[in-house]
Amino acid sequence: MSNISEFSLTKLVSGIKKKEFTSEEVTKSFISNAEKSKKLNTYITECFDEAIKYAKNFDKKKEYGGLLPGIPIAVKDLFCTKNIKTTAGSKILNNFIPTYESTVTNNLWSEGAFLLGKLNCDEFAMGSSNETSFFGNVTNPFGEKLVPGGSSGGSASAIAANLTPATIGTDTGGSIRQPASFTGVVGLKPTYGRCSRWGIVAFASSLDQAGPMTKNVEDCALLLEAMSGYDPKDSTSVNTKVENYSSKLTNKVKDLKIGIPKEYRVDNMPDEINNLWKKGVDYLKDAGAKIKNISLPHTMYALPAYYIVAPAEASSNLARYDGVKYGHRAKGNNLVEMYENTRSEGFGDEVKRRILIGTYVLSSGYYDAYYLKAQKVRQLIKNDFDKAFNEVDAILTPSTPNSAFKMGDKKDDPVSMYLNDIFTVPVNLSGLPAISVPAGYDKNNLPLGLQLIGKPFDEQTILNLSLAIEKRANFNKKISVWWN
Ligand code: GLN
Numbered sequence: 506m507s508n509i510s511e512f513s514l515t516k517l518v519s520g521i522k523k524k525e526f527t528s529e530e531v532t533k534s535f536i537s538n539a540e541k542s543k544k545l546n547t548y549i550t551e552c553f554d555e556a557i558k559y560a561k562n563f564d565k566k567k568e569y570g571g572l573l574p575g576i577p578i579a580v581k582d583l584f585c586t587k588n589i590k591t592t593a594g595s596k597i598l599n600n601f602i603p604t605y606e607s608t609v610t611n612n613l614w615s616e617g618a619f620l621l622g623k624l625n626c627d628e629f630a631m632g633s634s635n636e637t638s639f640f641g642n643v644t645n646p647f648g649e650k651l652v653p654g655g656s657s658g659g660s661a662s663a664i665a666a667n668l669t670p671a672t673i674g675t676d677t678g679g680s681i682r683q684p685a686s687f688t689g690v691v692g693l694k695p696t697y698g699r700c701s702r703w704g705i706v707a708f709a710s711s712l713d714q715a716g717p718m719t720k721n722v723e724d725c726a727l728l729l730e731a732m733s734g735y736d737p738k739d740s741t742s743v744n745t746k747v748e749n750y751s752s753k754l755t756n757k758v759k760d761l762k763i764g765i766p767k768e769y770r771v772d773n774m775p776d777e778i779n780n781l782w783k784k785g786v787d788y789l790k791d792a793g794a795k796i797k798n799i800s801l802p803h804t805m806y807a808l809p810a811y812y813i814v815a816p817a818e819a820s821s822n823l824a825r826y827d828g829v830k831y832g833h834r835a836k837g838n839n840l841v842e843m844y845e846n847t848r849s850e851g852f853g854d855e856v857k858r859r860i861l862i863g864t865y866v867l868s869s870g871y872y873d874a875y876y877l878k879a880q881k882v883r884q885l886i887k888n889d890f891d892k893a894f895n896e897v898d899a900i901l902t903p904s905t906p907n908s909a910f911k912m913g914d915k916k917d918d919p920v921s922m923y924l925n926d927i928f929t930v931p932v933n934l935s936g937l938p939a940i941s942v943p944a945g946y947d948k949n950n951l952p953l954g955l956q957l958i959g960k961p962f963d964e965q966t967i968l969n970l971s972l973a974i975e976k977r978a979n980f981n982k983k984i985s986v987w988w989n
Pocket of ligand 1: 631675
């Protein structure tokens with residue numbers, strides 16, 4: 506079965522259940538693709554031999570349950586995997602082998618899936634292009650010189666190029682949705698607290714969330730269901746019921762009210778993005794939804810607030826990498842010198858920049874002016890959403906202000922890189938769920954995504970609306986393989 510790796514996750518699950526093909530066949534087809542696709546630089550660690558072994562054993566079982574029976578899954582290298590190297594894309598964790606498994610990956614394995622490998626990402630998930638990884642750039646399958654977005658760039662490219670049936674990423678300011686948009690896949694950031702953060706390498710703890718990245722909306726619902734759930738080990742995990750997102754999935758969205766926020770019409774936004782947004786409105790109108798113009802007046806402050814809060818939390822979280830407890834250790838004539846050398850050698854430029862900014866905004870004298878102010882602004886941004894959600898069921902915006910850009914284009918200009926997150930960060934600051942669904946192409950045939958933002962814990966509504974868009978957008982991803 507040559508095209509097995511092109512099947513959706515849902516189709517693979519049903520095929521394995523009906524014994525149309527074996528887990529071993531599925532696993533081998535993805536491994537064979539991955540082995541021919543080194544040019545994309547998606548995998549940091551391959552667990553291919555172990556995966557085949559697992560699949561063979563799985564196929565011997567007479568009966569199996571779970572949502573993901575016999576499915577190999579590669580995950581972003583930010584999830585700790587027991588006895589498997591976990592790098593967070595950083596030199597400082599280049600030799601780190603966790604003795605524990607993250608809760609969300611564990612949830613996937615409890616549903617019958619198993620690990621195919623660890624996928625490349627920006628260092629400590631800081632970036633919008635996957636160019637900050639110690640393990641090198643990831644290439645977007647849509648073009649040899651194009652970034653896949655970040656920080657879950659390896660994950661996004663791996664799905665787009667059929668190197669894993671589905672994957673999970675993390676999203677602190679857009680790292681699931683932006684790369685999903687750049688590579689024509691579906692990516693969902695759940696409500697803060699929906700998925701456990703336990704065992705995920707921390708970037709900014711009040712913003713980080715894990716979420717699914719998949720080929721289509723149906724797969725996204727299935728994977729979200731598999732990975733979600735309350736976890737007493739994460740004090741911010743919320744104890745609410747996990748919906749049966751996949752069985753409740755419907756494209757019947759008649760009479761749902763959709764907000765269109767005027768503040769997301771930014772200067773210099775390419776016509777293509779505006780047109781895509783209009784098309785999205787038409788698709789949802791066609792599905793019977795009602796469109797309402799709304800205002801989220803503090804949107805313009807989201808990016809500056811994010812780039813204070815996120816580095817502040819990062820500078821604190823990354824203090825633990827001192828050469829004593831984890832990973833890389835440099836030489837030094839005394840303890841302090843060892844710390845300094847370890848951190849100078851172990852961290853890349855972007856991570857150092859964030860630590861500097863974070864330490865600055867938290868230092869006495871600047872705390873009130875920057876950090877505290879940013880937290881207040883964050884509350885105002887959240888209030889805007891709360892108010893809007895009194896009137897609408899979901900909000901529709903573009904996912905990104907542009908399509909995938911060229912490698913190197915923004916690398917030396919952090920501000921222009923940060924501007925890429927303009928539509929995604931308000932959602933993290935407010936703890937809301939949001940999804941990016943592929944909805945069209947730009948003039949160079951590069952994919953573009955639309956973002957749907959939902960009420961807290963109402964992932965179902967944004968999944969349903971995405972399905973309604975997916976059915977109409979007819980986004981027919983055809984990438985001819987050039988990278989083998
Ligand atoms: N691009 C954003 C940043 O660099 C978001 C990263 C993320 O969501 N992990 O902070």
